[in-house]
Structures are given as structure tokens and as C-alpha cells.
Amino acid sequence: METVKLTIDNKQIEVQRGTTILKAAREMGIDIPTLCYMELHDLNIENKPGGCRICVVEVQGRRNLVPACITKCEEGMVVRTHNPRVLNARRIVMEFILSDHPKDCLTCAKSGHCDLQNMAVRLGIRDIPNQDISAMSTYRLDTSPSIIRDLDKCIMCRRCEMMCNEVQTVGALSAFKRGFMAAVAPAFEQNLEHSPCTYCGQCVAVCPTGALTEVDNTPQVLRALADPSKTVVVQTAPAVRAALGEEFGMAPGTLVTGKMVAALKALGFDYVFDTDFAADLTIMEEGTELLGRVGKFLKGDKDVKLPILTSCCPGWVNFFEHNYPELKDVPSTAKSPQQMFGAIAKSYFAEKINIKREDMVVVSVMPCLAKKYESQREEFSVNGNPDVDFSISTRELAAFIKQANIDFNNLSDEEFDRPLGESTGAAVIFGNTGGVIEAAVRTAYEIYTGKKLEKVEYEQLRGMEGVRSATIDFNGLPLNIGIAHGLSNARKLLDDVKAGKSNFHAIEVMACPGGCIGGGGQPLHHGDSSILKARAKAIYEEDVNKPIRKSHENPYIKQLYEEFLGEPNSEKAHHLLHTHYFDKKKKIIVKQ
């Protein structure tokens, strides 16, 4: 490999040809500030439009300063990253960016987590000359069920555009117009609701400012908790416990299951349950469906739809409804764990504690923004009463805990309530890419072969590669499994299915890179992908620590079938736990 030698801040370094000044400096421990630039190393995601100009540095012999993020190192280069000329230029660049930015930091949803605000602090900005914008945003807000767009706060870093188009291939967002009018928006500046947006929230996860934020549902949750006539039930998704601690200064990957439960009880929820219970239930339903379809296929049924596609991820469901409506009867009909939980809580559990469904409020805590949209889908309600009333993100829960003055770090661990709080290791790993299919294999293997599975870990299904595949031996039957995370990767597998070229029996898809641990509702990673890896590790740790690691062995799941549902895929189970999908592709209307 060819290398070049250069000098950065009086120190010599040798790097591979093609390395940018920014990366070379970071190798040396020199932190050149950046705003639009973002790199998620482990996921192969990089945004470097060279647009914001915060990272300018001086290269000896060049008339102008250069942006470090897109300027490649050359032999003999002498670079200064923080001399007075650079500092002065950076300050002016920042002042220009701020001159066109609203000044409502006090009430902005991103305040305290805003990269722009942090940069203003870092560069010591105390005054903004050339202001020509009012204190508050004046452009209309775009409020969807999941995401709020406040275009006046867009600084054109284009991270969201990169996520939406390259990583997710959703194509909802694009830069439009130019100069002061420039911003990122859906086609024809329509609201997100009229675009192919999947609400995956990856745009929100990378937005450095308050231009893209989640819809805050905590005020409604607070109202429900304050209403004595309501029984308020909460469920928490697996990925939340592996990330919530970060909001309280804990190291990424710290599991806070017990503290989270204690905090939810302190907030006043009447029952603290676990979405993991519903994940076990999902495995029972989806696993049975998988075995049913494979069984028919083996008997020579040519009409059976294979591969079966997982349906837990609402961003993914939105994606295929928009992009592959012709395949809408291929995914599993099983509802997502969030919705299964809501349906069971407002039927089975409401009966058990003898209250009407109208008097129960089900709240979910999710690593996800698409879950907000999912909970509002019409088909998931009974006479206008939704199965899940409100869905809040990991970030919203953290803010809620802080508002209630709960000393999270010093809480003693508490346990989930019964019966909907009991879960297995198989359910926990739903939070990681590959986890749902691994959990399904653990159960399907034992049901299909009648043999006990000695080793429950399937290392071949784990990892961070975008598309993975493995063949699992079901006692002589080779089951081909595909896994994709990130919707661009899902698209690759889907195109094969559409073309009839797919050899898989089952495919798991998660919309967000890394799976739910990297969800759009998780604590912001600010471009550090090692955080995602630490969360994934924590999820697998939780699995190992669970006494039961197969969904069908969960005693409360068994009880649920005995007392209420009958057996997996029974008529009652179908009614409560299964759904169907819609064609949401935009049609071009032709005048007759």
C-alpha cells in the first residue's frame, strides 16, 4: 500500500495515500471540529458533502483554507489545524450558519443534545452579527405521527438525505432549491405523510440540530398517569434496556433492566410489563406459520409463499407496503410484539383484572419512531380504541425520568410484574439484527424435530454485516435463512424474491442499521458506532443471564394459550395476533 508523509501541527505522520486530513489528524489524536461530516465506521456509512466548512485547516503554500474532511493528504504537506487564521475562519463560518438559524434554543426539542449548540459553545460564539432571521421558526411545521420537521433549523449538512437515500433507499428526502431557500424535504415540499417515508427515524438519529425530531408523546402519558380512572400499563422493548443508561452518564452497553423497571414504577405505572413477553408470543405465532409454510412446501404445494419474511419491524412493513406491494402476502401475518402486547393486554389481561378496555391505557417504550405510527394504524384498534395508546422512545423515557426527579443511577433493581412481564432469552435478542430469526430457530427446531436443542446460540446468524445468510440443519432438512438490516440491504434480498431467485426459506429484516439497538428512538450516537456494538453485546449478555432461553418454554406463554388462545395460529390467535398489509405505492393517475 502506497503511503504519504506529512506534518500536522508540527508532528510527522505517515498514512495511506487517499486518507483525508481529517482522518490522519484523528489518528494522531488531533480533534478537528466537524458539523456536517459523520462516519459510522462499523456500518460502512459516511457523510462528507464538504458543505459546512467548519473543519477548514491551513495547508502551507495554498492560498485558501481547505476542508479537512474531503482534502486528501499529500506527500510533504504541512497542515495547521488550530492556528489563529483557522480559528478566525471557523468562527466566521459558524457565525454565518447561526445568522440563518432560529434562536429558540430554550424550548427546542434538541436543546442539550444539539451538535450546532455544542459547536457554538466549543468555538466560543458570544455574538451573532448579520442576523436576518426571527427568533422562532416561521416555516410551517410538518408533523407526522412519528417525526416533526422544522425546516428553518436545517443547516444543510445533508446527513438525513444520505441516510434516507443511500442507507435506507427510501427516497423520501432530497435537497431542494438553493442559497437561503435551500433545505431538505420530500418531493414538492409535501409533508412526510404524503411521501414514501417509513418513519424509521434514521434521519432523526443523525440530524445535528432540531430540524428533525420525534413527536413527543410524554404529555399524553403524564395525563393518563394523573387520571385516577385509568389503569396504565407499560411495556418496554428489548433494546431500550441496553441503551437507556447512556442518558444517565453510564457507559454504552450497560444493562439497566432492573433500574428501568424501578423508574417506571416510581413514575406511577400500575403494571410494568415487558414487550419481551409479546416477543415470545410472536415466536409462537410466527414460528408456527414458518413451519406450516415449509411443511406445505415440502409436500409439494407450489402456491405456498416462501420465503417467509419477518414482520416485527414497522419501518420495514412500511417499506414493503410502499415499494413491494405485489409481495404483500409474503411476510408473516404475525403482528409486531408491540401490537401483540396491546391486543393481549386489552383482552386477556383486562379480563383477568376485571376492567373494560376503555379504562386501560397501554403505553409502550420503544427504541423506535415508526412504532408511534404503527400504534396509530386503524387496523390496530377496536371501535376507535387503540390496542397501544401511546408509544414513547428511549429518549422520551429518559427525559420523563429526569422531569420526575428520579435518581436513576441510584435506584435498586426491581422486577417486571406478572404475567405479561415474564420473558425468555429468545425474546431479548429481538433487539439485535439476526435476533428474531435466531429466536424463531430455537423454537422451530424443537417443534419440528421433537429433539431438545443443546446449544441455543447460533453464531452464524449474528454480526454487523448488512446482508448475512446461513443454513441451519433441521435434522436433515436444510433451512436457508437470510438476514438484512438497513433497508438498502433489505431491498437487495427483496429484489431476488420478486424475481423468483431467492433460495431462502425465511428472511429477517430490520429497518435500522444494527437492528433495534440502532433504532431512531435510541439515545443519539453522535456518529460513534462503537456505541451500537456495545449495545448489541449487552443484549446477548442479557440472553445468557436468562434462566429460560426458548420462547415456547415461557410458563406464562403456555398459560396464555391454555387459558385463552388455545393453540398457536388458532382462530382466536389469528383474530388477535395477526394482521394484513396494504398497497401504499403511489399510483400515477391517467386521464381516460
Added chain:
Amino acid sequence: MSSIKIELRKEDIDKIHEICASFNNDPIELINVLHKSQEHFGYLPAEVQEVIAERLNLSVAKVYGVVTFYSFFTMTPHGKYPISICMGTACYVRGAEKVLDEFKKELGIQVGQTTADGKFSLSSLRCVGACGLAPVVLVGGKTYGRVAPDDVKNILKEYEG
């Protein structure tokens, strides 16, 4: 965005398909496709952009982004008599802006817009190479020189009826 809603006829869609095919449906040719389409339709309504996006396998958002980036592309149809006011240096110093303001006032539209009856549209341009006649106004194919704000009413009168 354009408030005009149109429904494309089958021959319109066929025409767009034909234009896209002449550039091998290659997304890299987007600007050329938009050029040809605007040449054909006179403007680029949302519906045309949607068909182009589908054909070139691009997101509609991306196509819209390109249409709004280049001032040559327009989403509003030109009027029957497109009016262009030269804002080049010579015309500008001799009062072109006042002439433009008068047209805006008389027609009740801004630059880039078309009157409700579809008769006139207003645009500004940079130097038509007739600086000796500054300020210059073009209406359709006809050139008017040394235009003063007071002349505007009379110019518009020529196109009545």
C-alpha cells in the same frame, strides 16, 4: 410548490417514456430528460416529474430537487405571451427595475408567475445583447426598447382581445 393539479393523458405518458428511452432510461441523464420534457410540455408539473422518476428509477424527491435547483426549469406554465425584462447592467442602470415593478403591479403577479387567465407570465433575464436600446422588454418574440414605466400599460394593451 405548484398548486396546479393535472391528470396526464396516455399520450403524455407515452411521450415521457419515449424521451426517457431516448436517453436509455439512465438516471445520469436526468437533466437532459428534464430539458426535453420541458421543451415538450412547456413546463414540468409534479405529475410529469413523477413519471420521469419512476422511469429513471429515481426518487421523486430527487427529481424535484434538481428541478428546483436550476432556474431554467419551471413548474408553472408560461403565459400565452411570456414577458421578459432584461436586468443586465445597462438595462438595470437605466431603470429596468422600475419597469419590472410596473409590470408586477399591472399584472398582479411576481417574477416566475403566470396570470390567472394564462395570458401573461413574467420573468427577468440577464442581457439580450441590445444594450443600446436599454431598458429592453421582450413580449413573446417582439422586442421593445427604451421602455419607461409609463409605457407598460400601452404595451399590455397591444395584447388585448
